[in-house]
Amino acid sequence: MKKSRFFAGLAVAVGAIFAGLAMMYTLPFDFRDHAPLQPLAFSHKKHAGENRIHCLFCHRFALKSPVAGIPAVADCRACHLFISPNAPEIRKLTGYWERREPIPWVRVYSVPDFVYFPHMMHLRAGLVCTTCHGEVAAMERITRSVSLKMGWCLNCHRQHRASIDCWTCHI
Amino acid sequence: MKRRTFLQLGGMTAAGAWLSGCRSANEKLIPYLVPPDEGVTPGRAEYFASACRFCPAGCGILVRVSEGRAKKIEGNPDHPVNRGKLCARGQAILQEVYHPDRVPQPLRRSGPRGSGKFTPISWGEGLSLLTGQLRTLQRERTTERLALMTPQLQGTLADLAARFMATFGSPHHIRFDLLAPDWLRAANRRSFGQASLPWYDIAGTRYLLSFGADFLEYHLSPVHYGFAFGRMRQGRDTVRGHFTYVGGRMSLTAASADRWMPARPGSEGALALGMARLILSESLYDAASLAANGLRPDRLSAGLEGYDLPRVAQLTGLSQQVIAEVAREFATTPPSLAMAGEMVAFQENGAEAVRAVQLLNVLVGNLNRPGGVYPGGGPVAGPENSFADLLALVEKMRGDRMGVALIHGDPLHAIPQTTGFPEALGRVPFIVSFSPLLDDTALQADLVLPDHAALESWGDVIPLAAPRGTVIGLMQPVVTPLHDTRQFPEVLMTTARELGGGMAAAFPYQSYQEMLKETMKRELHPAGGIDLETVWVDLLRQGGLFKTEGKRGKGYRWRAEAPIPLPAEPRFAGDERRFPLHLQVYPSTAFYDGRGAPLPWLQQLPDPMTTVVWDSWVEINPGTAAGLGIGFGDLVEVTSPRGSLRLPAVIYPGIRPDLVAIPMGQGHRGMGRYAAGRGANPLVLLALPPSETGPLPAWNATRVRVARISKEGGLVTAGNPEGSYRGELIEI
Numbered sequence: 001m002k003k004s005r006f007f008a009g010l011a012v013a014v015g016a017i018f019a020g021l022a023m024m025y026t027l028p029f030d031f032r033d034h035a036p037l038q039p040l041a042f043s044h045k046k047h048a049g050e051n052r053i054h055c056l057f058c059h060r061f062a063l064k065s066p067v068a069g070i071p072a073v074a075d076c077r078a079c080h081l082f083i084s085p086n087a088p089e090i091r092k093l094t095g096y097w098e099r100r101e102p103i104p105w106v107r108v109y110s111v112p113d114f115v116y117f118p119h120m121m122h123l124r125a126g127l128v129c130t131t132c133h134g135e136v137a138a139m140e141r142i143t144r145s146v147s148l149k150m151g152w153c154l155n156c157h158r159q160h161r162a163s164i165d166c167w168t169c170h171i
Numbered sequence: 172m173k174r175r176t177f178l179q180l181g182g183m184t185a186a187g188a189w190l191s192g193c194r195s196a197n198e199k200l201i202p203y204l205v206p207p208d209e210g211v212t213p214g215r216a217e218y219f220a221s222a223c224r225f226c227p228a229g230c231g232i233l234v235r236v237s238e239g240r241a242k243k244i245e246g247n248p249d250h251p252v253n254r255g256k257l258c259a260r261g262q263a264i265l266q267e268v269y270h271p272d273r274v275p276q277p278l279r280r281s282g283p284r285g286s287g288k289f290t291p292i293s294w295g296e297g298l299s300l301l302t303g304q305l306r307t308l309q310r311e312r313t314t315e316r317l318a319l320m321t322p323q324l325q326g327t328l329a330d331l332a333a334r335f336m337a338t339f340g341s342p343h344h345i346r347f348d349l350l351a352p353d354w355l356r357a358a359n360r361r362s363f364g365q366a367s368l369p370w371y372d373i374a375g376t377r378y379l380l381s382f383g384a385d386f387l388e389y390h391l392s393p394v395h396y397g398f399a400f401g402r403m404r405q406g407r408d409t410v411r412g413h414f415t416y417v418g419g420r421m422s423l424t425a426a427s428a429d430r431w432m433p434a435r436p437g438s439e440g441a442l443a444l445g446m447a448r449l450i451l452s453e454s455l456y457d458a459a460s461l462a463a464n465g466l467r468p469d470r471l472s473a474g475l476e477g478y479d480l481p482r483v484a485q486l487t488g489l490s491q492q493v494i495a496e497v498a499r500e501f502a503t504t505p506p507s508l509a510m511a512g513e514m515v516a517f518q519e520n521g522a523e524a525v526r527a528v529q530l531l532n533v534l535v536g537n538l539n540r541p542g543g544v545y546p547g548g549g550p551v552a553g554p555e556n557s558f559a560d561l562l563a564l565v566e567k568m569r570g571d572r573m574g575v576a577l578i579h580g581d582p583l584h585a586i587p588q589t590t591g592f593p594e595a596l597g598r599v600p601f602i603v604s605f606s607p608l609l610d611d612t613a614l615q616a617d618l619v620l621p622d623h624a625a626l627e628s629w630g631d632v633i634p635l636a637a638p639r640g641t642v643i644g645l646m647q648p649v650v651t652p653l654h655d656t657r658q659f660p661e662v663l664m665t666t667a668r669e670l671g672g673g674m675a676a677a678f679p680y681q682s683y684q685e686m687l688k689e690t691m692k693r694e695l696h697p698a699g700g701i702d703l704e705t706v707w708v709d710l711l712r713q714g715g716l717f718k719t720e721g722k723r724g725k726g727y728r729w730r731a732e733a734p735i736p737l738p739a740e741p742r743f744a745g746d747e748r749r750f751p752l753h754l755q756v757y758p759s760t761a762f763y764d765g766r767g768a769p770l771p772w773l774q775q776l777p778d779p780m781t782t783v784v785w786d787s788w789v790e791i792n793p794g795t796a797a798g799l800g801i802g803f804g805d806l807v808e809v810t811s812p813r814g815s816l817r818l819p820a821v822i823y824p825g826i827r828p829d830l831v832a833i834p835m836g837q838g839h840r841g842m843g844r845y846a847a848g849r850g851a852n853p854l855v856l857l858a859l860p861p862s863e864t865g866p867l868p869a870w871n872a873t874r875v876r877v878a879r880i881s882k883e884g885g886l887v888t889a890g891n892p893e894g895s896y897r898g899e900l901i902e903i
Contacts, residue, residue, distance in 0.1 A: 036197055067214030072203035105200040
């Protein structure tokens, strides 16, 4: 009898471990690549939300290039020479500029090398930035709000009757 | 250590490891510090048309440029020479721009010559050093003591260099290139009275007979003729052109042939004449062609009396039946075409052997007709004996009669030592190199004024082989120069301006670009009166000026006083008993004459016949190798009357038993990290055979012997990927 109890306990324990692993696998515990820490605590909430700066003001290539573009350090500095130049995070910015170093931003959205994702085509098709990037204007730190898995791409392509031919993205 | 401390430390280590795991593994997005002001759109590529000047073929290229960096080169589909195709060498010139060992600014020698010790200086200092030297020559009225050594330049650059030297007052502009087609110009002048280069209509021929012309690898215009060869084989519905190759080594071109005739080295001319005699005696010749060329079959037959089939078979080592068969096929499959190449021309009797091949074309009527040979549309004039110029210069350098040598290119690597050039150059008091890398010549220089990379340069490129009309490829800078370098013609012009007087007056241009525009203006509209600015951008966009319509020039016609070609018994340097084997030195598929060696893509490119990468090798026939106890990959020593080399052996069935072959291109002392000290330079082995008329550029007339040294050749090939060089960089 003792023996059967022991086996039952073992089975429960093993089940618990498996359930835990499965949970770890499905739950979005992985904050590291969803919302990584950036070298500067740049707030999209402040820029895009409170001050209503348009996305394309900084990400100026999104309409004409596959990549949206990150503003040059000189562009950031151009405004912050005058706008709260003494805030601690702005001092970090000035530090980068004075050391002649570009800011090593951490990429949040990326697709593998074998996927061709052109920003300009999606914008021209009438999609808005928030479709993929979420409510950036409400985010302090950028958090990836979509999975970027192929099924997610295909869903949207199907909804919008965009081509789902392999060569559309895998060129 | 207490148990408690141990646990504390262990916990801290674990926590530290866990925390460091929190750092994002995502890639970084690095923005510009200052955005470029030239309208760069990140992620969007732009394509620029330009021209390739790696080899004289002069193909048109399209360069993909992203974020201001050149990323990829392909052929320009509009260019009549290469029609969108491009060889591996042309694709690799990207790496010239981004080579880590480029000379970033002018250098002045600070150690003994050849020590490689240099001090970086500014352009101001560099130019004043150069003008100071030139002023001294002017003051002492010894301007002829200036020598300029360049490859065979074309177009505006050739004009500029010639004008610079003429105005300065020196006749010593040496344009020696080992692989330049001087021999072909000279033969054409002797046979046809015109020195223009031929254009072969390979695409339209039905029977191609190549005497050592490796037109798929390097001969004249490999991409152009490679494309034409494809069309000859497969471009016509009913005809598949037949191809026979004559030569002792199976090159890539020979391997593409239907029949390989490994004639004994130096006997190719005799073979051509043997075929000619057979064609005459069997009345297979084209009577109309002979009449048009002023030749009489009976006189020709009498002249070729000595080349009867048994004797030719004995001279060439080929069977009588094969020779007769090929001669009959050649004569009865019109249009046919015979070509002569470097491997024949570089024999001691090469000049006449090339003409013997030309006679074959006359005999069966291949001149000036589709599927035959035409005078080409390339540069009309060019050096016909730059080798004699080189020897004269060496003589003057030896006699301390040269004061300053300006050198573009790497002659110390590319000129065989048997000419005495290295020692002679050592006696020149002031050497200026314009190399973008510290190559063998730059290492000996007193002043290095680095040139731009090709993709940063302006220029015009006139292809060696063009069907007709005017074809001028335009080079434009596709990227901003990476370093503080200046273009070679720009430096010459600045120097002329600094010298003042007549020198400054000879160059009334603001820049080389302006001079280039003047050339194009003349080409477009010789009478003048054209506003170039309206078409200049179109020319650049297109990649140059391609006027392929228009009439052909005067056709070939056998010169009345031209003698019947009679190649003498070939002579070789080296005694047959001490040096039993012939040596053939051939241009490497990857490096051409060696200029490609600094580019790692080309080093990594397996040789098409042997699959060797990153090395030199010597090809030996299996029978010969067995007799000498040599196995594949063994280290062997090749000894000639001039010197010896150690390099690994490749047992190669596609070579005559009495012949060994070494590719050129490796064995640099300098030229950056990928080339320096790698492989061996076979040119050091070459010796010139005795000759009454003065030395001839007979680079394939050296005899050698081969001895096994050890098992450790260290070859890296497809069949032997574990060679000793294998590393992170080198693999197959």
